[in-house]
Amino acid sequence: MLSEKDIFNIKTNDEFESIALRVFKFQFENNAVYRSFCDLLFKHPSDINSIEEIPFLPIQFFKSHEVLSSTQPPQKIFTSSGTTGNVTSKHFVTDLHIYESSFKNGFEYFYGNIDDYAILGLLPSYLERDGSSLIYMVDYLIQKSNHPKSGFYLNNLGELAEAIQSLEALNQKTILVGVSFALLDFVESQSIKLKNTIVMETGGMKGRRKEMIRTELHTILKEGFGIEHIHSEYGMTELLSQAYSKGNGVFESPPWMKVLIRDTEDALTLQKTNKSGGINIIDLANLNSCSFIATQDLGKVHDNGGFEVIGRFDNSDIRGCNLMVL
Structure with a gap:
């Protein structure tokens, strides 16, 4: 059974990958929304051997579904900001600790x-x-x-x-x-x-x-x-972790959070470093919701793992803690 200690004591990339694969298996088995999404893609834990192969749930699901990997009642429901008439995201948090x-x-x-x-x-x-x-x-x-x-x-x-x-x-x-x-x-x-x-x-x-x-x-x-x-x-409503930039426009993530970049034309294909595309986020703190999220932000990852946010997809809301559109 995964614990909070496992997640926040990650020190190496190998530890991150090992725990991320365990989180994927846990959420596949316990999150009905995510399981249905993976089934539509014909992705099963037995097929997944690296974090690059894990399906990323489109962030819009937080607007239309209760994305939960836990049977415990929510202690808090975080909501995104939104203009009048827009549907807001809801993150059901079952463990505020x-x-x-x-x-x-x-x-x-x-x-x-x-x-x-x-x-x-x-x-x-x-x-x-x-x-x-x-x-x-x-x-x-x-x-x-x-x-x-x-x-x-x-x-x-x-x-x-x-x-x-x-x-x-x-x-x-x-x-x-x-x-x-x-x-x-x-x-x-x-x-x-x-x-x-x-x-x-x-x-x-x-x-x-x-x-x-x-x-x-x-x-x-x-x-x-x-x-x-x-x-x-x-950061954003749908995440429980934050990345920080100290002034150079390049963000760094804590050891339990990782950013990957997907092709804007093919959401199931990942880009190499230094190429721009859609931002996918692995947030292992999202243990009780979904740790694998395809955001509506555009960016690129550098060779050292730092990442830039360079805008948003067309026709997506400008909201919350997202950075400004280019």
């Missing part, structure tokens, strides 16, 4: 101990609705930081600027996590230069501003905050 372990271990894998930081959340569009997995994560990080200045800021940008300035004066390591339009609002209304604060954008204009490419957004934010790099978080 796995989600907490995933984002906590993922954060510390890239940034070190949470309690070394003050965590500031500038996520008004997410705070204004229920069911955001991003809010759940950032709220947890705020609580675990144990810093009195950590917290959410809705539209009180002056108060946020004062908090940042006081933390800067104390040389306190700080992370400002913000949705793109709110970070732009901040740099337009406040004059502040940072030395000890990481600015991390989560993407998304949420209909508040025109979409722009990431390089343009980052150029404005770097100038506004007086810093050399803007960090980014890549």
Whole structure:
């Protein structure tokens, strides 16, 4: 039986492949939606010998079905943001502890101990609705930081600027996590230069501003905050893990998450490194839903395993934590 410990103690590619194949067999046997999808492709665990052969469930299934590999009742249902009239994705999470372990271990894998930081959340569009997995994560990080200045800021940008300035004066390591339009609002209304604060954008204009490419957004934010790099978080409702970029536009995944690229003309064929295509994600933290997801994002994987997000498929929604369309 697979355990949380197996997933979050992965150290090598061989360990990842071995556990991913075990997760595939488990989900094939316990997830009716995924089993039906695999059956339509005539794919059975006895036919699968590598992660490249595993079928990836189109992410749209999270809009139309309950994607579950567990008989336990959901502890939480995370929902995607969406414009009026659009069907939103629903991720039925039967074990919140796995989600907490995933984002906590993922954060510390890239940034070190949470309690070394003050965590500031500038996520008004997410705070204004229920069911955001991003809010759940950032709220947890705020609580675990144990810093009195950590917290959410809705539209009180002056108060946020004062908090940042006081933390800067104390040389306190700080992370400002913000949705793109709110970070732009901040740099337009406040004059502040940072030395000890990481600015991390989560993407998304949420209909508040025109979409722009990431390089343009980052150029404005770097100038506004007086810093050399803007960090980014890549996650989505349908995942329980996140990838991070520290400012070069290339994301890195934690050891239990992997990105593969599929051919845009043939969804069952994978691309080689450095070739663009559709992003497929293996998220082993999705043990109780589906770990093998074909997203609507476009990107490419580099030789070292890092990946870029370069846009979205035509006619797909711009939503949530996805990065801006090119």
